Every structure is written in C-alpha cells, then in structure tokens.
Amino acid sequence: MDASAQPGIGRRRFLTIAVVGAGAVAVPVGVADARPAGAEPAGAQPARSGSPAAGQPVATVTDLAVESVTSAGITLSWTAPAGAVRYELRSADRPIDASTWPTARRLGGPRPIGSAGAGHQLDVSGLDPGTRHWFALATHDGRHWSAPSNAPATPPSRLDQVEVWLFEQNASDARNRRLTRVIAPDFVHRSAYEWVGTEYEDRGFPAVRQSLVRLAQDGALLGAGVSASYWEPELETLAPGVDPAEASGDPLGNGPVYHLVSDTPSAVRQLVFKAERQIAAGFDGVEFDEWYPTDTSVIAPAMRAIRQQARQTHGRTVYLSANSTYGGADFPALDGDTNTGAEAVDYYLRNYPFRLQGLDVPAAESTAPFDGTANLIPQLRSAIAKVAPKPFVFFIDYATPTIFWGPHDFGSWPAFVRIASAQILAAGGFPAAGRSMYNVLDGLVRGVFTLESNLAAFQRDTHELRRELRAITPATLDVSAPNVHLSAFDQPGRRIVHVVNGDFDNDTGSMRTQTDLTVTVSTDRRPAGVTLVTPDTVGPARRQAPSWQYASGRVTVRVPRLEYHDVLVIGLDRPYRPHLTPSRVVFPFPGPSAVPAGNSVHLVAVPTQGTGQQVRWSVDGRPGGDSRVGTVTADGTYTAPARVPAGGSVTITAASAAEPDVTAAVEVAISDPVRLPWTAPIRAGATTDLGHRLPTGWRIVEGRGDWDVTDGAHGPVIANTNLSEGESQGDTIGEPALLVAGDQTWTDYRFTVTVSPTVAPVVWYSDPSYRQDTFVGVVARFQDDANYYEYRLCADGNARLFTKHDGTLTQVGAAAPAPFPQVGAAATFLVHAAADVLELWLDGTLVRRDSGIALRRGGIGLVSSLTQNTFGSIRVDPA
Structure with missing residues (x-):
C-alpha cells in the first residue's frame, strides 16, 4: 500500500499507515537523510549514556513530524535550528521526553546537519509496522546538546492501540488545533463535521486538511462526521440517484434544513456518498450522528460499502461509528444497552454520564444543579461488557453556550468531569471530553483543560490496564468506608480494582476526601505486589506502593487518601510499575516577541497535569513583576514598564500552582513606543x-x-x-x-x-x-x-x-x-x-x-x- 499526499498539500498531508504484508522480509532499522543527499543509512544502536549530555541548552526542535508511513518505511521531517551542526535521532514504543530519552533506542549515531535553518527529511526503514513508534531528536552546536524535540508517533494501525480518545468537533481552527496538540490524543473524533450541507466537501476540505495535518503528523487518527438526522436538499451536492422528496421529512423551521428520513434508499445513498467524500479527503473514519432509522438493518450494508470503497479506492482501513441506538445512544436514556458487539460499528459512542438533581433523564435545556452522588458504574459496566472488546467512547454534547447536555453551571464542571471520568474508566470505557460543535466553549474556557490533559496523561501512563480486560465479580469485594464504589477486572497476570469516591456534597458542590480506608478483594494466589495509581495528584504520588496483607485468599489494601479515583493494581505475576510522564507548563499559543513600553498583552499558560489550570506568574524572577520590569496579573495579563528596561527584554515565567518547580518561560523584548506615522x-x-x-x-x-x-x-x-x-x-x-x-x-x-x-x-x-x-x-x-x-x-x-x-x-x-x-x-x-x-x-x-x-x-x-x-x-x- 502507498501513503500518497493529497493533491495540493505537498509534504503536509494526512497520513495512512501501510502494513507490511505477510511474508515480508524484515530488514535492520536504518535511517537515511532525504536532504542533504548522500548520507548513508546507520543501523540502530543501544542508547549511549551521556549523549546528549547535560549542559547549556541550544535551540530545541519543535516541528519534528511523521510525514508518511508506508510498507517501505517512515519519513520524518524537521527544521534544523540555527547554529546546530549535528543531530541524533531516537525511537521508542512510548512517548519520548527528557525522562525517557536516555533509554530510547538510538537510530544511528550523531549525524551532520547539512544546512541549519532549513527543512530536512529522514527516511527510517525496518521498524515493525504493527507497532507504534515515537521519535525524538536532539541537536548539537559543537559544545552542547539541546533538549529532546517534540515526539511525534506513527498513527495507530488498529483501534486497540488508541490510548487517548478526544471528541473535538471541528478541530481545524488554529486555536483548537493548538490546544489539541497539548493533549496529544491518538484518535480525534469528529475532527471535521458538517451538520448539513456539503460546502466543505465540495471544496475538498482544503483548509481543514491543511490545518489538521499537524495533528496527523503528531500521530493522531482523524475522524470526520455527518448528520444522519438533518440535511439541506436544495443546497447539497446530491449523490447519483438521490430523490430529495423520498429522503426529506418535515422542514426544520422555514428551511432549507429538513429532517432526513434516514432509512429510505435515497437517504442512505446520500449518507454513504457524503462519508466517502470525507474519506477521500484523507479522514480515517466517519461518525453518523443521530442515525435513528426506523429500520436499523440499513446501517450495516451502508458501513460495509464504505469500508469496501476505502480499501479498494484508497487502500486504507477506516473506522465507523454511529451516535444512535445502533452503536450508542444519548446516555441519560441508556436505552442502547441492547447492543451486543455484533453491530457494524468499530466503536461505540454515548454522551458523558451525568445526572441533575431531581431528574432521572435531563433534557438539553435542563438547568437543575449537577448531582454528583449518582453511581452510574453498574449501568456503564453492563453496556460496555456486552460490546467488548470494541471500544466504548463517551463525549460531552452541547450546541451553544446555553443549550447542551451537561451542567449549565460552569462552576460544577471540574467536579463533573472528574466524576464522569472516574466512573467511565471504572466501567472499562474511554472518556473523551472535548468540544462539541464548532464552539467557543472549549475546555480552556470552561476551566477544565488541565483536567482533560491530566486525564490523557494518566490514560497513556496506565495504558496496559485497559488491554484484555474481563469484568468480574469477585467472591469478596469490600471497602471499609461508605459511599465508595468498587469495580473489578481481570487481565492476564493482574487483578484491577477501581476505587471511586461517591461522597459528593451537592450543597457545596465538592467531593469529601476520604482517608485511611481499606479495600479487600479475593484472589486465587498471593500477589507479587500491589500498586496504587491515581489521576488525583501530581508528581511521584501518582504511583504509590500501599501497605497490604494477604490471608485466606483475600488481599486487603490500605488506601491512605481517596479524592475522586484510585486504581489498585494487584500484580499476580509481578508488580506493576508504570512510567510516569513528567508534568509541564506550556504556552499553547504563539506569543509576542516584543511589547511596546506601556502596552499590555495577555499570555496563556496551562499545566499539563493536575486538577486546576492555575499558574503563578513572575517577571525576571519577581512574583507579579514590578514597575521596572513590568507587571503581570493572576490571569496572565502582562503590562510592559513605561520605559525600556536595562537589557531590553524580560523573562516572564509561569509556574504550576500544584507543582511550583514545574515552569515555562518566554522572553519578551520591550520596545520603544510605536510612533506615528x-x-x-x-x-x-x-x-x-x-x-x-x-x-x-x-x-x-x-x-x-x-x-x-x-x-x-x-x-x-x-x-x-x-x-x-x-x-x-x-x-x-x-x-x-x-x-x-x-x-x-x-x-x-x-x-x-x-x-x-x-x-x-x-x-x-x-x-x-x-x-x-x-x-x-x-x-x-x-x-x-x-x-x-x-x-x-x-x-x-x-x-x-x-x-x-x-x-x-x-x-x-x-x-x-x-x-x-x-x-x-x-x-x-x-x-x-x-x-x-x-x-x-x-x-x-x-x-x-x-x-x-x-x-x-x-x-x-x-x-x-x-x-x-x-x-x-x-x-x-x-x-
């Protein structure tokens, strides 16, 4: 198979992964520079201690990208920073950062950079095509090595390699793409979506594709979507043979939008046509939103036709889903529990679970307060277990800032996201909180972006805990404290118990932290070790070694502190020791290089881990700054001093409120006032x-x-x-x-x-x-x-x-x-x-x-x- 560029995109393109066919001969890993010419491939070697060595850092590469993945190999691209004279490339089967760089696999020794400041390409061959690969490189200026670059990955070649899902509708606007890159999902669901019309499809998704390609180059699969409930027959490009009168129901208001009678031949033909055009534009999957046909038997043949067309025309595997009673349903009704896993979808979808006080089934306009006491884990476990091993993904759905499926009080969203995430993970599903619609209400505005990023890091660090799961009901499964929910799973060599706090105070809108509780679970043999992992804290405390005892076929574990969600991993063969990704503070948006004296600029910085977005600001090491270097407010608004300071520039630093030693900084030049003309x-x-x-x-x-x-x-x-x-x-x-x-x-x-x-x-x-x-x-x-x-x-x-x-x-x-x-x-x-x-x-x-x-x-x-x-x-x- 070939992963060719979309027309007009050049080297920025969507990617398709090509799997080496059976019987292919594996060759040693090699790296070749596409530019400059004449470089010789180098075999892989184990990592060398001391290279790159600590020292004064040089410019760090930030644009390393996976350009293509084919049966012949992997092409990477990057821009060499000024002053760099050579580089070293490494790979791993996990994300690479400063903590994992020393153990990452070296792909050849240090290699010369032919032209600093120019674009370069690398061809990597011989890596296992069935495995995901992360890459990073460091550059050297003749004296010092830089920090490791960003770490893109090859895209998942199958859904069981997807560790982080994100429902991020129409992620192609620049602001949202940049925020999505911080979370680094493996599958971006509905990254492009047309509710009605075919304007973007008719234009070939040019700008959408050019924007989203950066997410693909980072290693994400990109899903698209079409509405199966509404359409614009007078404005859409119609598939051959479509009769608008047959497919159209009642108008929505005065038109031109009509309800789609989605089980008629014309409607199905139009839906298949629109999905195939999205796949032709380079997307890796399509969701049929609100496909509620009276006759659900029309769905499977349509999905088979789409998959066949993708294989025959594009040589690609695509992933299809339906947000409907077939393959998923709006969560509050939970009427999709009849799904069996035999449906033609590749993964299942439902709304994020929630309840509002006094309402069993909230409506989109419901404004009652959030009910954090509801335990939905049993219902979720049942629905997820019936369709396993297919993934079950949960999203937040809303249409405007005033009408949406979720609490209307933004102050309750942090608790809502933490409770829902805990219950979904405890049931064996995948949280995917992001942005619904092309909406101004992204996670940053709602105050939950760090929570979303934190959840992604936790899922990635503990990805092994969601493989080959089997929901179980042990003979003994007890907890010493009230209002604590337990959910147990087996996987080869482990027993896993999710411990979820349910002691939420609806009056204050806060969770009561429980301390010094014990959890007892039966096992068939003495464990080799017990590990506690949690998304509720930062740093080394995310992984703990709790005290435990084993007697009479039962393991009793002491949980010192339960905020929202702890996971007990009982290693029956060996202890569980996951790698913990270090947290960072990041500036997700391009910032100013200079600010005129007396002017103000708003800076955005967010921690990637923790339970809040708060950072503490300083200027040249002075908390909040002062009149000589400029001042910065708690929300990141920096006001330059009235006069250019000595040295002409200042360093503005954001430190995580949860981890003060975790910081990021930008240097900003202070210029003279701009005079007219x-x-x-x-x-x-x-x-x-x-x-x-x-x-x-x-x-x-x-x-x-x-x-x-x-x-x-x-x-x-x-x-x-x-x-x-x-x-x-x-x-x-x-x-x-x-x-x-x-x-x-x-x-x-x-x-x-x-x-x-x-x-x-x-x-x-x-x-x-x-x-x-x-x-x-x-x-x-x-x-x-x-x-x-x-x-x-x-x-x-x-x-x-x-x-x-x-x-x-x-x-x-x-x-x-x-x-x-x-x-x-x-x-x-x-x-x-x-x-x-x-x-x-x-x-x-x-x-x-x-x-x-x-x-x-x-x-x-x-x-x-x-x-x-x-x-x-x-x-x-x-x-």
Whole structure:
C-alpha cells in the first residue's frame, strides 16, 4: 500500500499507515537523510549514556513530524535550528521526553546537519509496522546538546492501540488545533463535521486538511462526521440517484434544513456518498450522528460499502461509528444497552454520564444543579461488557453556550468531569471530553483543560490496564468506608480494582476526601505486589506502593487518601510499575516577541497535569513583576514598564500552582513606543506549528488564526491561510482569526490596508442566511484582547461594526451596504478614528460613520471569518 499526499498539500498531508504484508522480509532499522543527499543509512544502536549530555541548552526542535508511513518505511521531517551542526535521532514504543530519552533506542549515531535553518527529511526503514513508534531528536552546536524535540508517533494501525480518545468537533481552527496538540490524543473524533450541507466537501476540505495535518503528523487518527438526522436538499451536492422528496421529512423551521428520513434508499445513498467524500479527503473514519432509522438493518450494508470503497479506492482501513441506538445512544436514556458487539460499528459512542438533581433523564435545556452522588458504574459496566472488546467512547454534547447536555453551571464542571471520568474508566470505557460543535466553549474556557490533559496523561501512563480486560465479580469485594464504589477486572497476570469516591456534597458542590480506608478483594494466589495509581495528584504520588496483607485468599489494601479515583493494581505475576510522564507548563499559543513600553498583552499558560489550570506568574524572577520590569496579573495579563528596561527584554515565567518547580518561560523584548506615522513591517519572524512565519511586530490573539508572510505582487504581504476558521450563529460557534499590532496608546489616526481575497469564501452550512458570518475586516482602538472595535465587510454585501467590551461582542448600529471584494481583486480599507467617531472608507468611498465610540485609544488589527486573504500596504497616520 502507498501513503500518497493529497493533491495540493505537498509534504503536509494526512497520513495512512501501510502494513507490511505477510511474508515480508524484515530488514535492520536504518535511517537515511532525504536532504542533504548522500548520507548513508546507520543501523540502530543501544542508547549511549551521556549523549546528549547535560549542559547549556541550544535551540530545541519543535516541528519534528511523521510525514508518511508506508510498507517501505517512515519519513520524518524537521527544521534544523540555527547554529546546530549535528543531530541524533531516537525511537521508542512510548512517548519520548527528557525522562525517557536516555533509554530510547538510538537510530544511528550523531549525524551532520547539512544546512541549519532549513527543512530536512529522514527516511527510517525496518521498524515493525504493527507497532507504534515515537521519535525524538536532539541537536548539537559543537559544545552542547539541546533538549529532546517534540515526539511525534506513527498513527495507530488498529483501534486497540488508541490510548487517548478526544471528541473535538471541528478541530481545524488554529486555536483548537493548538490546544489539541497539548493533549496529544491518538484518535480525534469528529475532527471535521458538517451538520448539513456539503460546502466543505465540495471544496475538498482544503483548509481543514491543511490545518489538521499537524495533528496527523503528531500521530493522531482523524475522524470526520455527518448528520444522519438533518440535511439541506436544495443546497447539497446530491449523490447519483438521490430523490430529495423520498429522503426529506418535515422542514426544520422555514428551511432549507429538513429532517432526513434516514432509512429510505435515497437517504442512505446520500449518507454513504457524503462519508466517502470525507474519506477521500484523507479522514480515517466517519461518525453518523443521530442515525435513528426506523429500520436499523440499513446501517450495516451502508458501513460495509464504505469500508469496501476505502480499501479498494484508497487502500486504507477506516473506522465507523454511529451516535444512535445502533452503536450508542444519548446516555441519560441508556436505552442502547441492547447492543451486543455484533453491530457494524468499530466503536461505540454515548454522551458523558451525568445526572441533575431531581431528574432521572435531563433534557438539553435542563438547568437543575449537577448531582454528583449518582453511581452510574453498574449501568456503564453492563453496556460496555456486552460490546467488548470494541471500544466504548463517551463525549460531552452541547450546541451553544446555553443549550447542551451537561451542567449549565460552569462552576460544577471540574467536579463533573472528574466524576464522569472516574466512573467511565471504572466501567472499562474511554472518556473523551472535548468540544462539541464548532464552539467557543472549549475546555480552556470552561476551566477544565488541565483536567482533560491530566486525564490523557494518566490514560497513556496506565495504558496496559485497559488491554484484555474481563469484568468480574469477585467472591469478596469490600471497602471499609461508605459511599465508595468498587469495580473489578481481570487481565492476564493482574487483578484491577477501581476505587471511586461517591461522597459528593451537592450543597457545596465538592467531593469529601476520604482517608485511611481499606479495600479487600479475593484472589486465587498471593500477589507479587500491589500498586496504587491515581489521576488525583501530581508528581511521584501518582504511583504509590500501599501497605497490604494477604490471608485466606483475600488481599486487603490500605488506601491512605481517596479524592475522586484510585486504581489498585494487584500484580499476580509481578508488580506493576508504570512510567510516569513528567508534568509541564506550556504556552499553547504563539506569543509576542516584543511589547511596546506601556502596552499590555495577555499570555496563556496551562499545566499539563493536575486538577486546576492555575499558574503563578513572575517577571525576571519577581512574583507579579514590578514597575521596572513590568507587571503581570493572576490571569496572565502582562503590562510592559513605561520605559525600556536595562537589557531590553524580560523573562516572564509561569509556574504550576500544584507543582511550583514545574515552569515555562518566554522572553519578551520591550520596545520603544510605536510612533506615528507608522508603516507596518511585513517581515518573516517566528515559525508556527504549521511552518508558517509570523510577521514581526504582530501578535495572534489567543491562538486565533493561521497567519503567514508570503510574496505579493508588490512585495511581502500578510496572509491568513485557514479558510475553515470563523464564527457563526450569534458568536456562539467559533471565533474569527485575529492579528494585532501597533501601540495601545494611539488615540486618533487613519489606518489603511489593502485586502485581497485569495480563494472563494465559505458560507456556514451553505445557507445564505449565514452569509453575514463570512467576512474580512479590520480592528481599531485595540486596547486588549477583550476590548476593541471591529469593522466587518460581510459576504451578504454589508459592512458592520462590532465592539468587544470586557469580552462580550455586540453589534453597533445597523448594517450598511458595501460590496464584498471578488477573489483576486484588491480593496483598500481606511478607518478614520477621531475622538468618539469611527469611519470606514472602502476604495475611497465612505461606507459608514459611527459616533459615540467609548474606547478612545488602542492599536490596530486584521480579522477574518471563513475567508482567506492577503493584507498589504499597511499604514497608520495621525488623524
């Protein structure tokens, strides 16, 4: 089989794993440089102590990627940092970090770097294609070795290699992709999804694919999805032979969306057609959302046809699922317990389990308080055991910030996620909490991102505990404390007991920690050892050796402290000693390289492990900073000092509140105030996770957008490259790409920029009523990330003004007619800001004048929603 690039993607592409056929001759592991030419392969050797050695670190590679996996071998790519003269590559069957680098397998000795600062490719051959492989490299500058690079992996070749699932709908927007990379899931469910319409499919998913390829290069399988309950017959591309009248039920409101009669031949034909187009775009699987046909027998033949087409046309295995009574159901009803495992799905889906106080079956609009006392483990165990060994995955489903299947009080979400995760794992399932819909409510906003990342690390570290599981009811299974739930499993050589705290106080919304309890379980022989692992703490305490006794066929284990979830691993053949991944603090989004004196910037840093997102900030080692080096607030807002400090730069450090020794830092130059007139610099600066070059002097606001410096007809221009990124449905779905610059002390000015769309824009769901959500625009009076004005030139032929005040976006006044620029045509925007008046001019014509402007100072910016453009000739003059 071959893993070829999708057309137009070049070396950035989705990956398909090719398995060496039976009878293939294994060859020794080798590494060859595709660039520079002439390098000789080197055989694998055991790891050498002292190489790389500790010392002053050089630049660390951050863009190592798995480019392709075929029967011939694996191709890696990376960019050599400036000053590096040689590198060393290593592999392992687990993620590689600083703690595992010394034991990782060396793939050849140190090798010369032909061209520092350039892109390189490596070909690795001879590795077992049935095993996942992680890679990392370190570079040397002639004196010191760098820290190990990021560690991408080959994608899973079968679902039992998936350790971390993530339901992250439409993960292609840049902010969400960057957050997803921190969690590093093995399978991203619904990474692309079209509720109705075929706009993205008709356009070949170009931007979606270009964005998500980074997750594939990290080693993730990427699932897509289609709605099996709704469609737009007047707007969708129809499969051959589809009769819209046969497939359509009642309209949803006034149309153009209709209910899909999903067991009719035309409906099934359209669903298969849409799924096959997603697979052709490079996705590894498809979920049929809400497939509730009256006749469920239509599902299996459709899935067989899709799998056959994927094998015959693309040479690939794909993974199919259905969020329905066939293959899964909305959890509160739990009416899918009749599934047997014989269904045609490859994995099963349900909503994250939860109860609301006083309600057995909550509705999406239910606002009752969260009930943390409910024990759903028995129901979950029964449903999961009936379909084993197929995976059972649980997600959070919601459609807007006000209507969703989950507690409406965000303050209860940390407890909700911890309780649900514990009960799912204790039942033998896979938690997959992420983002549903293309939604502004991601885990970071909800305050549970570190919990999600922590859970992923725990699952990966303890992955052996979910293989070959058999749910059991031991003759003895007791606990000394009340309100504690136990769930036991056997696997070869082990007995596993999940200990889940159920002593939740609904009045205070908190779990009561229980201490000094004992758990007794029967075994057929004396254990070799007992290990306790838990996601409830950080550092070495995640793995403990509790005291235990064995007598009369029973093991009694002392559990010193139970917060939410402990797992007792009774090693019958040998003790269980999992590797613990060290926690980190990360800056998930590209940050500023420089801040003008007196200006502010919001920095985002999160711990990868623990139970809270809190970090403690310092500037040049001073907690909170001071007037000489600048100050930083508890939420990460840094304000530069009024004057450039000695040395010209500061180091801003974020330390985990749970582990103060775990830190990350960024160095930020403090520049002189930006004076008017100002011609915007368009020079390539730092490299992003997609290999783009950020323009120096500009900043991406909280990861929003993929921005690059490219060549225009009259010199370099700034380009936003992610057509899939934008907002819709009243600012509840998605966020536009936003790039800002200038000086926040500016008051009155004239801001001009020439904008040229490079591809045809996308309209949400192909629905003309959403054309106003497709726009390109400019930002004025940018004070900070939560306070600014934004002029939008919308695809419905109108210009609109929006203000963001303390984070809330509101339209100002009525829309004014203005033509949307054609692809390839240039349009010159001019914003005149004077006192409390803003004016928008387009190609020399006044489009609108808005008075009563509250913000009297601020910088400028560029904004895009579901459009792709270049921006050039950027200038700001005094008014």
